Amino acid sequence: MTEKQQSGAETRDRLIDAAAETVRSQGYAGTSARAIAKAAGVNSALVFYHFGGVDPLLLAALDRSSEQRMAAYRQAVQKAGNLEELVETASAIYRADLEGGHITLFSELVGASIARPELRSEITSRAEPWIEFIEQALDRVIGGSPLARLLPPRDLAYAAITFYLGVNLFTHLDADRTRTQALFDLAERVAPRARLLTMRVPGRRRPPREGDRPDGTAPAR
Amino acid sequence: MTEKQQSGAETRDRLIDAAAETVRSQGYAGTSARAIAKAAGVNSALVFYHFGGVDPLLLAALDRSSEQRMAAYRQAVQKAGNLEELVETASAIYRADLEGGHITLFSELVGASIARPELRSEITSRAEPWIEFIEQALDRVIGGSPLARLLPPRDLAYAAITFYLGVNLFTHLDADRTRTQALFDLAERVAPRARLLTMRVPGRRRPPREGDRPDGTAPAR
Amino acid sequence: MTEKQQSGAETRDRLIDAAAETVRSQGYAGTSARAIAKAAGVNSALVFYHFGGVDPLLLAALDRSSEQRMAAYRQAVQKAGNLEELVETASAIYRADLEGGHITLFSELVGASIARPELRSEITSRAEPWIEFIEQALDRVIGGSPLARLLPPRDLAYAAITFYLGVNLFTHLDADRTRTQALFDLAERVAPRARLLTMRVPGRRRPPREGDRPDGTAPAR
Amino acid sequence: MTEKQQSGAETRDRLIDAAAETVRSQGYAGTSARAIAKAAGVNSALVFYHFGGVDPLLLAALDRSSEQRMAAYRQAVQKAGNLEELVETASAIYRADLEGGHITLFSELVGASIARPELRSEITSRAEPWIEFIEQALDRVIGGSPLARLLPPRDLAYAAITFYLGVNLFTHLDADRTRTQALFDLAERVAPRARLLTMRVPGRRRPPREGDRPDGTAPAR
DNA sequence: TATGAATGAGCCTTCATTCAT
DNA sequence: TATGAATGAAGGCTCATTCAT
Numbered sequence: 038m039t040e041k042q043q044s045g046a047e048t049r050d051r052l053i054d055a056a057a058e059t060v061r062s063q064g065y066a067g068t069s070a071r072a073i074a075k076a077a078g079v080n081s082a083l084v085f086y087h088f089g090g091v092d093p094l095l096l097a098a099l100d101r102s103s104e105q106r107m108a109a110y111r112q113a114v115q116k117a118g119n120l121e122e123l124v125e126t127a128s129a130i131y132r133a134d135l136e137g138g139h140i141t142l143f144s145e146l147v148g149a150s151i152a153r154p155e156l157r158s159e160i161t162s163r164a165e166p167w168i169e170f171i172e173q174a175l176d177r178v179i180g181g182s183p184l185a186r187l188l189p190p191r192d193l194a195y196a197a198i199t200f201y202l203g204v205n206l207f208t209h210l211d212a213d214r215t216r217t218q219a220l221f222d223l224a225e226r227v228a229p230r231a232r233l234l235t236m237r238v239p240g241r242r243r244p245p246r247e248g249d250r251p252d253g254t255a256p257a258r
Numbered sequence: 259m260t261e262k263q264q265s266g267a268e269t270r271d272r273l274i275d276a277a278a279e280t281v282r283s284q285g286y287a288g289t290s291a292r293a294i295a296k297a298a299g300v301n302s303a304l305v306f307y308h309f310g311g312v313d314p315l316l317l318a319a320l321d322r323s324s325e326q327r328m329a330a331y332r333q334a335v336q337k338a339g340n341l342e343e344l345v346e347t348a349s350a351i352y353r354a355d356l357e358g359g360h361i362t363l364f365s366e367l368v369g370a371s372i373a374r375p376e377l378r379s380e381i382t383s384r385a386e387p388w389i390e391f392i393e394q395a396l397d398r399v400i401g402g403s404p405l406a407r408l409l410p411p412r413d414l415a416y417a418a419i420t421f422y423l424g425v426n427l428f429t430h431l432d433a434d435r436t437r438t439q440a441l442f443d444l445a446e447r448v449a450p451r452a453r454l455l456t457m458r459v460p461g462r463r464r465p466p467r468e469g470d471r472p473d474g475t476a477p478a479r
Numbered sequence: 480m481t482e483k484q485q486s487g488a489e490t491r492d493r494l495i496d497a498a499a500e501t502v503r504s505q506g507y508a509g510t511s512a513r514a515i516a517k518a519a520g521v522n523s524a525l526v527f528y529h530f531g532g533v534d535p536l537l538l539a540a541l542d543r544s545s546e547q548r549m550a551a552y553r554q555a556v557q558k559a560g561n562l563e564e565l566v567e568t569a570s571a572i573y574r575a576d577l578e579g580g581h582i583t584l585f586s587e588l589v590g591a592s593i594a595r596p597e598l599r600s601e602i603t604s605r606a607e608p609w610i611e612f613i614e615q616a617l618d619r620v621i622g623g624s625p626l627a628r629l630l631p632p633r634d635l636a637y638a639a640i641t642f643y644l645g646v647n648l649f650t651h652l653d654a655d656r657t658r659t660q661a662l663f664d665l666a667e668r669v670a671p672r673a674r675l676l677t678m679r680v681p682g683r684r685r686p687p688r689e690g691d692r693p694d695g696t697a698p699a700r
Numbered sequence: 701m702t703e704k705q706q707s708g709a710e711t712r713d714r715l716i717d718a719a720a721e722t723v724r725s726q727g728y729a730g731t732s733a734r735a736i737a738k739a740a741g742v743n744s745a746l747v748f749y750h751f752g753g754v755d756p757l758l759l760a761a762l763d764r765s766s767e768q769r770m771a772a773y774r775q776a777v778q779k780a781g782n783l784e785e786l787v788e789t790a791s792a793i794y795r796a797d798l799e800g801g802h803i804t805l806f807s808e809l810v811g812a813s814i815a816r817p818e819l820r821s822e823i824t825s826r827a828e829p830w831i832e833f834i835e836q837a838l839d840r841v842i843g844g845s846p847l848a849r850l851l852p853p854r855d856l857a858y859a860a861i862t863f864y865l866g867v868n869l870f871t872h873l874d875a876d877r878t879r880t881q882a883l884f885d886l887a888e889r890v891a892p893r894a895r896l897l898t899m900r901v902p903g904r905r906r907p908p909r910e911g912d913r914p915d916g917t918a919p920a921r
Numbered sequence: 922t923a924t925g926a927a928t929g930a931g932c933c934t935t936c937a938t939t940c941a942t
Numbered sequence: 943t944a945t946g947a948a949t950g951a952a953g954g955c956t957c958a959t960t961c962a963t
Contacts, residue, residue, distance in 0.1 A: 064373035066287040147427045151285035164431045192444045203424020206368045210385045506814035508729040589869045593727035606873045634886045645866020648810045652827045
């Protein structure tokens, strides 16, 4: 890796960071190539040189952010032994992400995909792994239980994503964050009750199977 | 009233309709004065003449839409005697609204308020009545019950708004609407179970009080 | 004169006043039909109905202002018996006019005539009476004197108009008015010296002639 | 340096020239970014790219013009040994400047500063050097004389600027330039008389001092 | 006489994008 | 790899002007 290449990689890095930051603070509508470049301290033509446009850069930023967040969630989720713990630990990370703006990036891009058909499939495909991930995490803690029969993990995953996307918008209606806080408290208050429904009838407990993955991931559906 | 010079009120009407329609199909970022005017079939200067700008026009559109939707919900909610029915009727209207794009308008404006501080307070104040409304509707069907102690109507209202805002974005990740459908099914499957918690212990039942309003509205908190 | 006509005359009055005021405060470039109408509290279409456009209205305003100012100068100038007094009294009125903005109106229109050829002749013809007036006033106090031979009243009138137009612009470079004040002081300090040159040699004094007008006006050249 | 991509400096040059030219022919009110760009033969967006807006470009044009004019005046003034010569040589250059439109640029910007408060300080500060310059030139030829006691150079400088700004407007009232010509003749006819007052009484003559600058500049006041 | 509505042109400004260097 | 220059297309907004009422 030559000096130039290093410099090029660094520029890409800075653009990606700046892109994420700009979406967070200005929204998708306020995120122009110039705005990003200015935040990154580089020439705006580099947005096109390195990424081909604003949208591809934004997707790159989403990819990076998504990767980092997924790793954090994965690690935390693994430690959760039951639904109660899962909700609790997920809440903790999510609250941090909310403050950090990680959700805004995703949420804004989903919103922007209304007007940009070419963004749509890109966004959709990037959302899939999250749905999978959530489903598996839920399956691990409630799979086979009466609760899972009432609320299938797959559907609960949809609900979680909906919540995930909605909270970000909801915070805009909640200047002092008290309402958002109440929302998380609510989730944590519900979880213990719901957990009662995860107590499996002895003998009906789903035995460990060959396909089970110790890291909590699951095979593609 | 000639062809050229309509009542003015009609032009405003058409602009409001066109504004809502444009936001639905193009998103906030794609909603320019010119785009709205084109959809309305009028000169774009009229956006400024009648409303002073694009954002005020959008707020007017939100006001109109909100008013209509609120009326529909209010009527439907009044008929609901218990939580189960409430969720069921609300779901029905909401699904229709989702298709009709009423939620997109609100959701997009909430998202746009990131970059437009002057929109923020306008949006916030317009969200309040909805929170109130939901809270009161819930209070009517679960107030005083064990469920309400676990999940206070106010907090549940926050959750409902979050869900309301989130579903709109979620549909973008759901081309064939099957997931969104699953989401509603889920809600309707949970409601009957939750309703069990609304059965009030005899004697602990909250007696009707003087302040109770037969029309389902509630006094300001 | 019916009620309507009265009302119409009043509207014209208000528009004229508002036009002058707007030019003073916003300059010609900032003086639109709307701006004038707003200042007058009437509908902007009336600018066109009553005057045919912004420029004609501005000319009407100039006419009114010019008439009023001319009357004031004429009266004051008549009282002046010599150059010294003439400069003194003219300075006094002019200073007041400067504060009142009367000069700005004229000055701005002269400037605007660069870009509006159709304004040019209108302005030029409206300036003529002033040149005549100044020339006659000077002729009355220095006519026939050695000073007049050195500085012909006609040419001095040009100088006075130049000064008249220039001071208005100069005040913009003089936030605290001290410089403008110094300018007037200068003129008043020069006048007594120059007056020495108006002392006519006995016998060479120009005798009163038939055409002389007691009111200080003069026939057209 | 291809046809499309010039040095950038050249484009700036052309824009500055075109800006000055447009103000001269169309006045400030008629000087839009488009008009300038058209005159320069470039895209109007370059006005913003290179200068940030029309006003800054106009100020840049004023700066260039001012610099050039100041250099010409400085050189000419240095050759003038007495008031008579000073007036004569200054008149000659000024007449040329008037024809060339250099004064219009300044004059129009001063006039425009009525409506643009942000222009005001820029214009004011650009006028200062001229006032200084004139004062020093006068001080050199009449400093210490009885004339200077009667008409302090500083105040005379104000008068000169006033005249400078006024003549430009006055020419608009003078299609055939005969009046303007008379104005200059007047000045040149007065100067020799005034010069008599610069003859210093022997013994009261101000002796050369250490601080005197051979180049005709003077220390800051 | 007065108004509100309407229009098309024009203005300032920003944008995405390209290109020569 | 990076930059500054350049462009044409929009976008928000204001304007003069006209017209029906």
